[in-house]
Amino acid sequence: MAEKDYIQGATGAWEIVIGMEVHAQVASKSKLFSGADTTFGAEPNHQVSLVDAAMPGMLPVINGFCVEQAVRTGLGLKAQINLHSVFDRKNYFYADLPQGYQISQYLQPVVGKGELLLDMPDGSIRTIGITRLHLEQDAGKSLHDQSPRESFIDLNRSGVALMEIVSEPDMRNSEEAGLYLKKLRTIVRYLGTCDGNMDEGSMRADVNVSVRKPGGPLGTRCEIKNVNSVRFVQQAIEYEARRQIEILEDGGKIDQETRLFDTGKGVTRSMRSKEEAHDYRYFPDPDLLPLEFEQGWVDQIKATLPELPDEKKARFIEKLGLSPYDASVLVAEKESADFYEKVARGRDGKLAANWVITEYFGVLNKSGQSMEEFTITAEKLGGLIDLIADNTISNRLAKDVFALMVETGKDAATIVEEKGMKQVTDTGAIEKVIDEVMAANQDKVAEYRSGKDKLFGFFVGQTMKASGGKANPAAVNELLKKKLAG
Amino acid sequence: MSLDKAAVAKIAKLARLKMEPDRQEAMASELNRILSFVEELQAVNTDNVQPMTSVAPMKLRQREDAVTDGGKPEAVLKNAPQRQGDFYTVPKVIE
Numbered sequence: 001m002a003e004k005d006y007i008q009g010a011t012g013a014w015e016i017v018i019g020m021e022v023h024a025q026v027a028s029k030s031k032l033f034s035g036a037d038t039t040f041g042a043e044p045n046h047q048v049s050l051v052d053a054a055m056p057g058m059l060p061v062i063n064g065f066c067v068e069q070a071v072r073t074g075l076g077l078k079a080q081i082n083l084h085s086v087f088d089r090k091n092y093f094y095a096d097l098p099q100g101y102q103i104s105q106y107l108q109p110v111v112g113k114g115e116l117l118l119d120m121p122d123g124s125i126r127t128i129g130i131t132r133l134h135l136e137q138d139a140g141k142s143l144h145d146q147s148p149r150e151s152f153i154d155l156n157r158s159g160v161a162l163m164e165i166v167s168e169p170d171m172r173n174s175e176e177a178g179l180y181l182k183k184l185r186t187i188v189r190y191l192g193t194c195d196g197n198m199d200e201g202s203m204r205a206d207v208n209v210s211v212r213k214p215g216g217p218l219g220t221r222c223e224i225k226n227v228n229s230v231r232f233v234q235q236a237i238e239y240e241a242r243r244q245i246e247i248l249e250d251g252g253k254i255d256q257e258t259r260l261f262d263t264g265k266g267v268t269r270s271m272r273s274k275e276e277a278h279d280y281r282y283f284p285d286p287d288l289l290p291l292e293f294e295q296g297w298v299d300q301i302k303a304t305l306p307e308l309p310d311e312k313k314a315r316f317i318e319k320l321g322l323s324p325y326d327a328s329v330l331v332a333e334k335e336s337a338d339f340y341e342k343v344a345r346g347r348d349g350k351l352a353a354n355w356v357i358t359e360y361f362g363v364l365n366k367s368g369q370s371m372e373e374f375t376i377t378a379e380k381l382g383g384l385i386d387l388i389a390d391n392t393i394s395n396r397l398a399k400d401v402f403a404l405m406v407e408t409g410k411d412a413a414t415i416v417e418e419k420g421m422k423q424v425t426d427t428g429a430i431e432k433v434i435d436e437v438m439a440a441n442q443d444k445v446a447e448y449r450s451g452k453d454k455l456f457g458f459f460v461g462q463t464m465k466a467s468g469g470k471a472n473p474a475a476v477n478e479l480l481k482k483k484l485a486g
Numbered sequence: 487m488s489l490d491k492a493a494v495a496k497i498a499k500l501a502r503l504k505m506e507p508d509r510q511e512a513m514a515s516e517l518n519r520i521l522s523f524v525e526e527l528q529a530v531n532t533d534n535v536q537p538m539t540s541v542a543p544m545k546l547r548q549r550e551d552a553v554t555d556g557g558k559p560e561a562v563l564k565n566a567p568q569r570q571g572d573f574y575t576v577p578k579v580i581e
Binding site: 028 | 553554577
């Protein structure tokens with residue numbers, strides 16, 4: 001572990017140890033054990049079956065599609081798939097849990113050990129272990145702010161299928177935790193097993209944080225529940241690590257407990273005491289037989305997996321010559337990668353990557369539009385890059401053309417034609433411009449010739465300006481050098 | 487294994503059962519009789535026996551992913567002791 005990851009306290013360096021449990025909602029139409037709808041945003045209690053409301057005598061029947069998505073996600077995490085797994089009851093009492101227990105998987109989950117690769121900003125890779133993935137029911141939703149004396153309960157979420165994905169405590173700083181959550185989201189979106197929509201609660205993270213002296217034994221951890229954005233995960237970790245270090249340095253000890261992240265104040269606070277919270281009295285659900293399937297079925301699912309982000313990234317680096325960083329930016333969303341591939345087809349891969357990442361995404365993000373709505377299609381951007389590649393316009397002028405394309409919706413060739421923006425490569429014409437610039441700046445020419453060669457950039461700028469940006473920059477450089485030398 | 491009064495009080499609390507202290511002694515001895523019966527069963531060697539999950543040779547049935555239920559808030563809320571609109575309401579839960 002690199003020194004830079006340590007936090008400096010009053011008594012020296014501390015190391016943070018982070019593990020995460022991410023709840024990812026399965027992208028299914030109906031719930032895990034009932035036929036009620038899962039669409040977000042319905043009227044309260046309108047998407048509830050009598051199973052979800054835990055009426056006496058109701059029995060759960062498992063949704064086969066949810067099982068398939070769990071297996072699919074497991075395969076995407078290069079994980080062990082368990083052909084035999086068991087559903088257990090996790091017992092606890094809360095107003096939005098009508099059964100009094102959550103159907104989950106405990107000792108025998110459907111997916112075992114796997115791994116996830118973090119693409120670090122310096123281009124290196126960090127491997128984070130996946131402990132397990134299991135299927136479980138979501139609880140209902142409580143609203144505490146509607147009335148002074150009552151909590152309101154909406155069971156629409158009750159029984160929705162979740163995949164709980166548990167990591168090993170392999171992360172060492174908030175940056176890695178953020179990258180982990182982003183990468184997991186990318187993978188489930190590629191697989192189509194979860195929509196990854198954090199605003200609607202389709203992905204939520206429980207973050208386990210402890211601190212220790214570098215290389216020492218693991219400290220006592222606190223679990224920060226239900227954090228719903230990458231930024232909040234990182235803020236919560238930073239705050240929680242500092243809090244624990246302060247307590248330990250003052251001679252105190254950490255209580256193992258569940259905490260909440262207050263997004264308004266940026267602090268974590270204690271949620272409930274552990275004695276009650278962690279005594280779940282798991283036992284196998286007598287309403288459900290073990291979940292069993294054949295290896296052949298797993299192999300069939302495996303055969304339908306798409307190219308996943310890690311493989312796509314490797315291909316972009318190897319076949320298209322991209323840097324690891326650019327490649328990881330492009331593969332983060334499947335739509336971006338697809339768009340880039342269309343632009344790069346038959347063109348220079350690196351030039352295409354620069355244009356997609358810097359110019360295209362820059363303007364797209366400012367516009368607030370989606371890729372489908374945006375006026376610049378892959379074909380149009382490709383057309384612009386073709387004009388750069390065949391020297392019709394310089395890379396610099398191409399940025400102006402791009403701005404006009406965004407403004408007018410016209411394609412690059414039309415704009416260049418209409419505005420007469422074609423690059424001037426005719427040396428005679430450029431020489432003429434240079435002569436004018438030198439005549440207008442004789443004092444600077446003299447300074448240059450007496451050794452102030454920093455002024456070269458000034459002459460390049462003046463010449464480009466005088467040519468309306470159309471002069472070929474390489475030709476300008478070459479001719480200027482010759483002429484200034486006298 | 488034997489349960490004392492404190493363990494009984496804790497189990498009752500987790501199950502949200504009200505149990506007066508003078509009932510705990512009797513409950514502990516009832517539960518201990520059940521536990522000692524389980525201990526008797528545990529004396530049997532089951533090292534090579536798979537757990538039996540069903541008396542009939544059947545597998546977990548799976549359903550299609552289709553919306554076939556819901557859309558009946560009146561039925562769902564019919565027995566609610568209290569409601570507000572289509573919400574259940576309960577005494578305020580304080581975290």
